[in-house]
Amino acid sequence: MAKDFPTRAENYAQWYNDLVIKANMAENSAVRGCMVIKPYGYAIWEKMQAALDKMFKDTGHENAYFPLFIPKSFFSKEASHVEGFAKECAVVTHYRLKNDPNGKGVIVDETAKLDEELIVRPTSETVIWDIYRTWIQSYRDLPLLINQWANVVRWEMRTRLFLRTTEFLWQEGHTAHATSQEAVAETEQMLNVYADFVENFMAVPVLKGIKSPNERFAGAVETYCIETIMQDGKALQAGTSHYLGQNFAKAFDVKFLSKENKLEYVWGTSWGVSTRLIGALIMAHSDDNGLVLPPKLAPTQVVIIPIWKTDEQLAAISVKVNEIKKNLQARGISVKYDDRDTYKPGWKFNEYEFKGVPIRLVIGPRDFENGTVEVSRRDTLEKATYQLQDIETKVEHLLQSIQDNLFQKALDYRESMTTKADSWEEFVDLLDNKGGFILAHWDGTPETEQEIKEKTKATIRCIPLDVKPEEGKCILSGKPSANRVVFARSY
RNA sequence: CGGGGUGUAGUACAGUUGGUAGUAUGCCUGGUUUGGGACCAGGAGGUCGUCGGUUCGAGUCCGGCCACCCCGACCA
Incomplete structure (x- = not known):
């Protein structure tokens, strides 16, 4: 499976593409620019979601869901916002199909034209601020701290799996505050949440900064960002957090009565990260042998492979392995025991290396006799034989050590670049x-x-x-x- | 939208001056194997992107169309 794909030095773009496809993370779909996220890729996204969602909730945010479709009129209420997104919007104009009278499949039913066209959301500020008007009357309704997990569509001219796709998954936080200072503090807080996540879970060092006016989000007063660097020396924006000032409040007439009984516009923020992070994760750590995943986001952290000649040997090894597996799982470590006899051990070694599984344990007859296990780490490809006694603690430490090593390597690389x-x-x-x-x-x-x-x-x-x-x-x-x-x- | 490329088995590809489709890998069955991508034997699988033309005959020649990929333009 890992055979025949170029090294990073030979062709970085092709290396990335092949890796995504051959590691079963995603593939192209029937619609240009749209991808199918396959189970292995989606499992990484789920891990990212779980970590981020907890961080959002720990900082007081709640999840909600707003509609996919936005009335066209909403869109034009904030001038720079519409200017920024107009060129890449998908538009719904009709709501019905009918059989082609010429018998060639179905055609759009022209009698089913929408009075007002609908925009497929490229981001949800407008539809959300339109609702916030009805949710906010008093300073007691503030701050309003909402996040949503959603898909958005931006009709990009050129797409790349995970890095830029026509439809992508993300989260978008939208908050409203009584004062400018509070909104700025929220913007900075969420930037720090992102930085924390990317550095501590993805093991990718970030540079925190603000965007120049040219690069600023359409409709923001200030855009904060975290920038990362990939192995080919190109930068990648990993997340953004926007201080919106009163721009959307004014555009959507969102006012509140202050403690002093004065009617004021609220102050807003929005912030997001997307499935693009998966692209960043791949490009930051992976090597010419395939994926390298940081333990904190790897769908499988430890794979155990038995080696045996006779059924009796396998049975005995399996008893031992199931005990190890249970103990590892008790510590929250995800373990896969691959005792399939349809693939040889060597095939499995290559397979899991290619998939970036951080640690591989191998137990064969020799180990069984000696009370040992062979431990291999994906980041350095080093192998060592450990005593089985208290293997859970050793594995736990090794996972942490891999996580730290990946971050340090990426940090050293960034320093050098x-x-x-x-x-x-x-x-x-x-x-x-x-x-x-x-x-x-x-x-x-x-x-x-x-x-x-x-x-x-x-x-x-x-x-x-x-x-x-x-x-x-x-x-x-x-x-x-x-x-x-x-x-x-x-x- | 420009430049380049590709459409043939699940996947990756080959296919000569036009003669009715093949290799690798994967898949299925049986057996032997198992400490770094096993081996042997047998087997299944293709309206050759699509529409039209030339021809006794088209994967192959000609024309139209479609799709996808790569590089640009574009992009918070």
């Missing part, structure tokens, strides 16, 4: 020959940012939250700059 550029020549050279995050001075104007993008395809990924003041000159215009910003070519 973060470079300062002080001249245009240096900047272009770094982009073409090294990639990664490039710290450079920018004069702060959208025109300069645009020109850099046109010349190099690099964009400002963010202005880091912890940016240090540093006098310098813009690498393009030479005008004065107060600090460096982060440039990269990105997904």
